Amino acid sequence: MIAVPADSLPSETLTIPSRVVDPALARPLTIKASYYPAPATTLAAAPLVVFNHGSTGQGAERGRIPRHAMLRYESQARYFHARGFAFLAPMRRGRGESEGDYLESYAWDALKLAEGLQHALDDVDAVVEFMRRRPEIDGRRILVAGHSRGGLLSVAYAGRHPAGVIGSISFAGGWIAERGMMEDFNREVFVRAGAGAETPSLWLYAENDRHHSMATIRRWHDGYTGAGGNAELYLFGPIEDDEGHQLLERPGLWQSAMDAFLHQLGFFW
Template identity: 40%
Template structure:
């Protein structure tokens, strides 16, 4: 009997299907990978072409399921070493609440890093230009949504964008592109141009970032939740408040939660502080009418560093 079970498990993994039953009780889902060709540009106007890998987790059943797109941050020193992003623990949180999950690895990271870096902002901190980088990130995030909303098992009227750091700001950029069906955006420590070692807490050209937030606020049509911490070593609280003010003054709807210090660098809250943010998201999803269950799921994994 044990041998038969082992053979069955091996066949399931060989076929590319993954059942989470052994890890999460009744939680079952499949995992697949989409390959999306992308044409983009860097800040110098040079063409960047490559393939965006998108990890897709689909709950068991016919659906249609609401969709969350989880967008990674940036480590400029290790872009080519990035593996395909999965954010398995955070993904399981949403799967347990009835969501399908997509996790893109954007152009310029991992295997596509050799093609170029459309999210670079300049080689001079004070002159950092964010528009090309955020246009590239927002366009790729929108591409993922448009691709998956065509699936019959996706509910095209209940779509959430979520991201951490550059992925958080990129998610706001994506939500400003007029995508039909975006229900909300969740921004974990969103920003760009930060460096915890060279200029802790002070991003490059922060007023240019404020202008980007202002533009996205003027164009957004759905609410957003922003989570920052008192000890973020990339983006100090003053900038979170400044950017939130710019976003809302332009008409954007954003709930800012400035949380207490977390560890030695609050920028890692999304990766390591699930016990803190999961209840906050439960409340937010409930107010949107999207909470399917209510329980803490999973532990942080290495691919959560984003």
């Protein structure tokens, strides 16, 4: 049943089977996701945004966000809802109310980072394909978007599934904070994504992002576009909250850029 809290968008929690079967349960582990249906005025099947969360904190402590907390991204859902989109915010395995272990390593080890990214990509693919089969969703018009780890994850997913989505959006995207040689891990993911991407991408960063310098972000963008990707990069001025990493909470800054990107994809309202 769809719950309608005061001053909130209509929403419900979906249970989505992951790609991983738990032998003890004899079924796939489940992914929980906050779902905001498209406006009731939508006449045909609606476009969908799948919004991917960031790391949620350090792995050893199960994250600075409580283990069972669901990140619902309602303010971002409002922006897309007003433009006719359905919006889904899944919690990957081991986070929120999703089952399983959190396997997205924080170790300064490229192999472990790559394994964690693959776990995350598997979860995104399970979610996208589940939603594609829903009758109220237009499976030909799915966007992947996200914040921090979820931003890089969305760009990487679009590069690996070029026929599956119509574009990707990255808010402050990066899998691991800039530190020594690990910065190269992010760039290599973006280069690989650019080589496979067939749809546009939108990258949004604040100049004072606490995890990534502007020089590094430009280097990632150069790598992505040099490999063949099409990405529009916006670098906004410094913002105060969380040293720039929470740009997604400032729609007044990015709304015009997002509107232009959606128009580029053929959406008008």
